[in-house]
Amino acid sequence: MRTSGLGELEAVLAVARHRSFRAAATELGVSTSALSHAVAALEARMGVRLFNRTTRSVSLSEAGAQFVDSVAPAIATIRGAIEQAGSLRDTPAGTLRINSSVGAARQAMPMFIDFLQRYPDVKLDLVTEGRLIDIVVDGFDAGIRLADIVPQDMIAVPFGQQQRFAVVGSPAYFARYKPPRTPADLHAHSCIRSRMPSGGIYQWEFERRGETVRVDGKGVLTLDEPNLMLEAARAGLGLAYLTEWNVAADLKAGTLVRVLADWTQPMDGLCLYYPGRRHVPAALRALIGVIREGVVGKKVRGTVAGRRVKAKG
DSSP: OOOOOOHHHHHHHHHHTOOHHHHHHHHHHHHHHHHHHHHHHHHHHHTTTTTOOOOOOOOOOOOHHHHHHHHHHHHHHHHHHHHHTTTSSSSOOOEEEEOOOOOHHHHHHHHHHHHHHHOOEEEEEEEEEEEOTTTTTHHHHHHHHEGGGGGGGEEEEEEEEEEEEEEEEEEHHHSSSOOSSSSSGGGGSSSSSSSSSSBBBEEEEEEETEEEEEEOOOSEESSOHHHHHHHHHHHHHBEEEHHHHHHHHHHHHTTSEOOOGGGOOOOOOOOEEEEOOOOOOOHHHHHHHHHHHHHHHHHHHHHSSOOOOOOOO
């Protein structure tokens, strides 16, 4: 690999993203030894250690963390300039890196399939994780999250329908316990608790006629993945608090029953978001075009509702 200039900086950012020389080398398509030598050469010229290495782990040093925070936005700008020059070709190409939650990615998959079928020269690298990351520092072109948690300094492109949560339980569960009529009744029920990426337990949120209630339900099971929560709810282990999108098939099939529907209000749906930089990669512009085309089509058919998410930048 190149041992000076942009190549070394890309090497440092890749190792910082993966916390692994081997994984970073795989991403960059070079050998682990070549990557290690490139980073070591840069450290030697700078006179500081960027990474703390052991036989089992790799972590950024204090100097390395500061260096990555400073360099990542500049590299993103350089990448954008290169991609902007390449965008003069007729067909978008290259790799588009997107970070998303698992649930958002599942909902967006039909759109991604349509996009890749239209633009066969584009490669999509989709990384799913629960925690909200800095997409610039971690080398992503864009992210997909619920509109409410999109960082304020990003340009947001809304798509999809409004989201709404649902409290559900199995028929067998409700054969044993009386369905709750208010959020306060949940304290007498077994709740399947949801652990957030931060490690905290998510409190169920309710609202009706201006009254807002948060419930920290008690139960014997705590999970961090919606499909596992669905399985537990179907098995009668307790009540689950999931999006309508996740439970729609079960409600239709009768394997789950919904309660407290009048206490869960609609909220804004998903957004694709990206930095407000001057040079937007051609592949990302093409994906934005596919999203907006779909949104306009839904508005024409009268199926889109909800608040506008303002684009910033």
